[in-house]
Amino acid sequence: MARENHSARLEDNRFLESKIPKKKNLPLQLHWFLEEDYLSKEILGVYNHEVEQYRKIAENAYQVFVESTDKVLKNNELIRFGIPQRYHDLFHYSWNNRDKQPFLTGRFDINGVLNRVPGKVIEFNADTCSTLPETIFWQRIQCEKLGKGRGFNFLEESLEVVLKQIFDGINADYQPVFLGSSLGYPEDVQNVNTMLNLAGKQGFHPVYRDLPEVIFSEEGIFLEAGDDYTPVDVLFKLFPWDWVVNEEPELGDLLRSIILNEHAMVLNPFFTMLWQNKRFLSYISEQTASQDIAKTYSTRPSLSTYVEKPIYGRIGENVRVFHSGGQESSHGDYAHQSTVFQEYVENPIDQEDYTYQAGMFMVAHKAVALNYRTSKGDIITDDCEYFTHVVLDR
Amino acid sequence: MNFMQQSSTQIKLKYLALALVTVFFLQGCSSDGSPRFKDVEEIEVSESTKGVICEVEEVEPGNEFKVIEEQVIDDKMASMAIVHNLDGTVDSVSLHKMKNDESSYRRSSVMRPFLMGTLAGTFFNRNMNRHSLDPSRYKSTDAFNKSKGMRSGIANSATTRRMKAPGKGSRGYGKGKSFRSFGG
Numbered sequence: 001m002a003r004e005n006h007s008a009r010l011e012d013n014r015f016l017e018s019k020i021p022k023k024k025n026l027p028l029q030l031h032w033f034l035e036e037d038y039l040s041k042e043i044l045g046v047y048n049h050e051v052e053q054y055r056k057i058a059e060n061a062y063q064v065f066v067e068s069t070d071k072v073l074k075n076n077e078l079i080r081f082g083i084p085q086r087y088h089d090l091f092h093y094s095w096n097n098r099d100k101q102p103f104l105t106g107r108f109d110i111n112g113v114l115n116r117v118p119g120k121v122i123e124f125n126a127d128t129c130s131t132l133p134e135t136i137f138w139q140r141i142q143c144e145k146l147g148k149g150r151g152f153n154f155l156e157e158s159l160e161v162v163l164k165q166i167f168d169g170i171n172a173d174y175q176p177v178f179l180g181s182s183l184g185y186p187e188d189v190q191n192v193n194t195m196l197n198l199a200g201k202q203g204f205h206p207v208y209r210d211l212p213e214v215i216f217s218e219e220g221i222f223l224e225a226g227d228d229y230t231p232v233d234v235l236f237k238l239f240p241w242d243w244v245v246n247e248e249p250e251l252g253d254l255l256r257s258i259i260l261n262e263h264a265m266v267l268n269p270f271f272t273m274l275w276q277n278k279r280f281l282s283y284i285s286e287q288t289a290s291q292d293i294a295k296t297y298s299t300r301p302s303l304s305t306y307v308e309k310p311i312y313g314r315i316g317e318n319v320r321v322f323h324s325g326g327q328e329s330s331h332g333d334y335a336h337q338s339t340v341f342q343e344y345v346e347n348p349i350d351q352e353d354y355t356y357q358a359g360m361f362m363v364a365h366k367a368v369a370l371n372y373r374t375s376k377g378d379i380i381t382d383d384c385e386y387f388t389h390v391v392l393d394r
Numbered sequence: 395m396n397f398m399q400q401s402s403t404q405i406k407l408k409y410l411a412l413a414l415v416t417v418f419f420l421q422g423c424s425s426d427g428s429p430r431f432k433d434v435e436e437i438e439v440s441e442s443t444k445g446v447i448c449e450v451e452e453v454e455p456g457n458e459f460k461v462i463e464e465q466v467i468d469d470k471m472a473s474m475a476i477v478h479n480l481d482g483t484v485d486s487v488s489l490h491k492m493k494n495d496e497s498s499y500r501r502s503s504v505m506r507p508f509l510m511g512t513l514a515g516t517f518f519n520r521n522m523n524r525h526s527l528d529p530s531r532y533k534s535t536d537a538f539n540k541s542k543g544m545r546s547g548i549a550n551s552a553t554t555r556r557m558k559a560p561g562k563g564s565r566g567y568g569k570g571k572s573f574r575s576f577g578g
Contacts, residue, residue, distance in 0.1 A: 093507050100528070107578075130577025171526055184572030191577055211568040219439075239568060239576055251567040261518060262510040276578075314578040333574065382575065 007115035010350040014045040016390065018145045026141065029133040029194050032186045033386070039138055040385045043146060044356065044372055045392040046114065051152045051370060053119055058108045058360040058367040060292040061121040065275055066365075068284050069095065072274065081277050082311075087245060087270070090256045094269035100169055101265045102162055103272065104195070104236070105129055105155070107359040107371075111294070114348035114356065120294040122307075122345060126275035127268055128238045128314075130187065131359060132194040134386045135371045142388040151389045155361050155369035156198065162363055163202045166234065166265070176233035178204035179221065181211050188238045195236050204234070211239055216254040220263035234265045241273035242312045278311045278340045295343040305344040310337035316381035330379045347378070355380065356387065440522040440552045445473035446489075448514040450505075451533060452480045459505070460533040464513040464541045466548060473517045475509060477501075489517045513541045513548070522552045 020041050023034055033039055072078060073095065078088050094101065106126035113119035136156045143150050170176045178199040180192035189208065196206035207223060214235075215222040221232040244252045258264050274280050281296035300308075308320040317332020321344065348356045357380040361369040375384040445467040450459045459477070467473070473489040491498040492506055499505065509515055511528030527545060532538035 092504065096504060097507065100530075125578035128577050130575065169528075171528075183568045183576055185575045187575045188577050210572070212566045214567075215565045216567070217564050239571075243576065248567050254564070260507055262507065262515070315575060 007117050007346055007348070010044075010114060010348050010356070012351060014392075015350075016043040016045060016146060016148070017041055018043055018142050018388075021141060021145065027133070027137045029190045029197070030137050032190055033134065033138070038384075038386055039134065040374070040387050042387065043142060044387050044389045046152075046370070046389045047392050047394045049394065050113055051391055053113050054110055054358060054360050054370055055152070055367040057110055057113075057119045057121060057292045058362060059365065061108060061124070061290070062362055062365050062367075064284055064288055064290045064293060065124065065126075065280075068280070068287060069271065069274060071287060072280075072283070077283075078274070080283075081274055081279055083273060084245065087252070087256060090259060090270050091274070093260055094271045098269060098271070101267065101269055102166070102364065103269060103362075104162060104267045105132075105159060105361055105363050106268070106272065106275070107131065107361050110358045110360055111345035111347045113358065115346060117346050118291070119358075120343075120345045121292060122294050122342065123278060123281070123309075124275050125314075125359075127242070127272040128188075128240050128276075129268075129361075130191050130238075131371055131373075131386070132191045135361065135369050136194055138386065139371060139388045143390055146390065148390040151391055152370040153368075155363070158361075158363035158366065158368040159195070159198050160202060163199050163204070167199075167202045167204060170233055172233070175203065175205045177223070177230060178206050178234045178236065179214065179223065179232040180206065180208045180236045180238075181214055182238035184210040184212075192236060192238050199234075199236070207232075211237075216251060216258070218254065218257045218261075220258055232264050234267065236267050240276065240312070240314075241270055242276065245273065276312060278309060278313070278342075279338070281342070282340050294345050297341045299341070301341050301343075303343065307342045307344055308339050309342065310334035310339050312337055316379045316384075319379045321378045328378050330381050350374075357384070440549070440554050442516040442522055442548050442552050443470060444468065444516070444548050444551060445470040446512075446514045446517055446548075447472075447474055447476065448509060448512055449476045449478070450508075451478045455480055459508050459531075461512050461531055461537055461541070462533050463537055464544065466513070466544050470517065473514065475505060475514060477505070489514060493518060513545055516545070516548055522549055 018041060023031060073092065078091055079085065083091060106124055107129045108121045109123050109125065110119050111122050135153060139151055139153055167176065178196065180196045182188035182192050192208060196208055200206040209223060215224060215229065221235055222229040223232060244255065255266060259266055278296065279298065281293060282298045284290060284293055285296045304324045306322050310318050313319065313332065313334040316330050318330060318334040320327055320329040353376055354374045355378060357373050359371045360367050370389060372387040372389055373380050373384040374387050375381065447465045447467060449462045451462050453460050471490050475487045475489060477485040477487065479485065487499045492502050506518065508531065510518060511531045513527065515525050516522060527538065527542055529538045532541065
C-alpha cells in the first residue's frame with residue numbers, strides 16, 4: 001500500500017556515518033547482533049529541544065501509569081485486566097514494596113516528535129524490555145567513534161545506581177547471587193547478560209541460566225552446583241509475567257510463594273504485568289485526559305486511521321494499521337489474543353521511506369536513555385535496524 | 395481382538411500400565427492441587443525454635459507499618475503481631491493463624507510480607523540462613539538494634555534438620571521456547 005505522508009520528512013543533514021568497529025573490538029554482548037545485519041552504521045542527529053520533548057512525555061506518562069495503577073487497586077479492578085484472583089496479593093505486595101524490590105527498567109515507545117507531530121507514548125515495554133546491549137554498548141561505542149558526545153544515554157549508570165541499592169538492601173554477609181534467566185533466544189540472552197555485567201560490578205555473584213535449568217520450589221530459587229544447591233537472591237527474568245500466569249501456572253504459583261515469603265526477589269516486579277498490558281492504555285484513556293499517551297480504545301473506534309494490536313503482543317507482531325485506503329499488517333504469534341485499538345500517531349520518515357521509532361528508557365520515574373529503531377512501513381518489527389543518535393545543538 | 399479373549403498376562407500388563415500412570419499423576423500434584431516436588435531430595439536447614447511477639451504501629455493509612463518493639467518467647471506457637479492501628483484500635487494476630495489461614499486477619503496480604511523483614515520473619519521463614527532484618531521496618535535504631543541482638547540468640551538456639559528440596563521435577567519450565575524473543 002502506498003504510504004500517506006502528512007508531516008515533514010527527516011532532513012538528510014540529520015544523518016551522520018561512523019565506521020563499524022571490528023567484531024574483536026566489541027563486547028561479547030554485541031556479537032550476535034552483528035551477524036543479524038541489525039546495527040546501522042548511520043547515526044541520527046536529534047536536537048536538544050526534541051530530546052527534552054521525549055523526556056517530558058516519558059516522565060509524564062510514567063506518572064500517569066503510577067496514578068492509574070493506584071486507581072485500579074483502589075477500585076479493586078485487577079480482574080478486568082485478566083490478572084487472576086490468586087495473584088492479587090502478589091500484585092499488592094509488588095506494588096507496596098517497590099522501594100525495596102524496584103522496577104529495574106522499561107522502555108516507552110514514543111511516536112511523533114522529530115516530524116513535528118505531537119509525541120505520544122504508544123506502549124510501555126515494562127516487563128521484559130530489550131535493546132539493552134545496543135543502548136549500553138553499541139550506542140556508546142558509535143558516539144565515541146564519532147566524537148560528538150554520548151547522545152541522551154545514561155542507562156548504564158542509572159541501572160548501576162538501582163542495582164547498588166538492591167545489593168545494599170540485601171545486606172548479606174555472603175556474596176548474593178544475581179541470576180539472569182530467559183527462554184534461550186540469543187537476543188534475550190544478551191539482554192540478560194548485559195544486566196548481569198552491571199550486577200556483577202555492584203558486588204553480586206552474576207549467573208546466567210536458561211529458564212528450564214533453574215530449580216523452583218516453595219523454599220526458593222536454586223541452581224544446581226554439583227551435589228549441592230545454591231540459593232538465588234535476585235532473579236532478573238526476560239520471560240514475561242503474562243506468559244508465566246497464562247502458560248506456566250505451576251511456575252506462577254511457585255514464584256508467588258517465593259516472592260511473598262521473601263525467599264528471592266524477582267525483577268521486573270509482578271505489577272509490570274499490568275503496565276505491559278495494552279488494555280491498561282485504554283483504561284488510562286478512559287480515566288485521564290493525558291496528552292502524552294496515544295488514545296486507546298477497547299472497542300473499534302469510528303476513526304479513518306487507527307491501529308489494532310494484541311494486548312500482550314511484542315516486537316510489532318500481529319499489528320494492523322488501518323488507513324482510509326487499506327491496511328498494513330504484520331504476522332506473529334499473538335493472533336489469539338484480545339486486541340485494543342489506538343489512535344494513529346505518525347512516526348518520522350526519512351527521504352527513503354524508512355520510519356523511525358523512538359524508545360525512551362525509564363529507570364524508576366526518570367527518563368534516562370533514548371534510542372531508535374527503523375524499518376520500512378508503519379510497523380516496527382523484528383526486521384528493524386537499530387539506530388544510534390547524537391544530540392545536536394541549535 | 396475381543397476383550398474377553400485377552401490373556402490374563404495382557405490384563406495384568408494393562409493394570410500395571412494404569413498403576414504407573416496413576417503414580418505419575420500423584421507425584422505431580424498434591425491432594426489440594428497445589429504444585430509439589432516430583433523428585434524430592436533432602437537438604438539441611440536451620441530452623442528457629444523460639445517465638446516472637448512483634449508490636450507494630452500503622453504510620454500511614456492502609457499499608458505502612460513500623461516495628462515499635464519485639465520480644466522473644468519460648469512458645470513458638472504463641473507468636474503474635476500486636477498492631478496499633480491509626481484509628482486507635484489494636485489487633486492481636488496469631489502468626490500461626492495468619493500463616494495457615496490468610497482470611498484470619500484482614501491485612502494478612504500486607505502484614506505477612508512486612509513481618510518477613512522483622513524478627514517475626516523467623517516464624518515464617520523456615521530457614522534461618524535465608525532471613526535478615528530490614529532496618530527500614532523499625533521505628534527507631536534502638537528498636538532495630540535490640541531486635542538484631544535478639545536475632546543472634548534465636549540463631550544460636552535454632553535446630554538444624556533435613557528437609558525436602560526440589561529435585562529434577564521442579565525445573566524444566568519453558569522448555570522448547572527458545573525459538574523466538576520474549577523481549578519487547
